[in-house]
Amino acid sequence: MLSNKTNTSRGATMDELEFRRRLYSDPNSKDNELLNAIEADPSRKKFAKELKSLDDKIDSVLRVDVPEDLADRLILRQSLDSHSQRQRKSRWHLAVAASVAFIVGISVSYMAITPSHSSIADYSLAHYHHEAGNFAHSGDSKYTLTSFNKSVAGLDVSFTDKLGKLVSVDECFFDGMNSVHLVFEGLYDNVTVFIIPKNEHLAQSEQFADQSVKGISRQYSKGGVIIMGDVKEPLEQWQQKIDETIEWSI
Template structure:
């Protein structure tokens, strides 16, 4: 298979036996295969959220308790207005819904906006900001080619380049060094279920961020508060080419 077919099949299935065999004699391809397999395993682990076996029983028990309490209260009332006759079943349904909602609210994190997620991601991988060894542009483009793109240049020395899980979407995570400190770049393919097109700027007490929506991918930059993000955002997007 040719290079494009190799990358297409690797992206679709990192455990494809033909793809693995194709990489046997090429160390660069072997490295890509290993990274994609590791990322695929991480992504599946992150999305594997188990539901307790006794969830249904807890909801039914809560429903029965509310029904019994409502029945007891109703028996003590001599006369009911017509609209109050529906109170017990409505309360039961509301309680069951509340039980389910409370469970999932405490078991699954609420979805984050793209900017919030970018900040959280940067804090989670804060060690990447301290790296100083250069990652060659060729290695960056080997990874970016998995999305059908390449970078002609970067506005600073790249010191970090890896695949990442950006809100469940397989993306590219880069860090380059600028005169204002390290700048994190996320290149997120636009087939993501939660596009970043509704948010342009974001910030917290330490970092500011910028989102540039694109037809093939959104580029998200995060840097120190005094960094001229517009300048670097333009440089990255002007250098980005799609194959």
């Protein structure tokens, strides 16, 4: 059996990207290695506490009464939605039999988003606002470039340098396409970066904005990058950094 001293050492040397990925997966995890990593670093302890608080708030929001006719309403709503949205929702309906609470927390919230989108701008803004409250606001620069590139390798893309203080990296479905969702610490709020496959069904928008958020989109030979943040955020600097460091596999 390993001593407490040995466990602490393992936690202290855990890769930052692995630490955040495991903590985002389960903020209430009792895994000894993860707990040791939290205790060994004050900044990690603060981040874990912040994420646990956010998880508790989300949990309290999801605890709502389920209307008796919810299933019928969901089925009706699905039949009326556009083809693109039905593709996205089809993945969620696999969970209907497993958890009514899951449907209430995810599907009902998703219905608040515009049901169909024809442009990069419309979908990006909807996706951004839908997930804006799910992330902490403090990033970290201690992750390794190797582990970061492994996380985005599914789109045949890599980077030659770090882009900034990383808050989150994960796969996502961008209008039904397998994509990567990156979140970084910005000057005014989090900066979101979507890396998406090359596509023809969404109209391109090089620049777009609403009252609180702005975004820029850049198309490359094998895919696209969308950068979004607060209206005061200097997104052009992020775009320049990405242009200088991004590499697409042949």
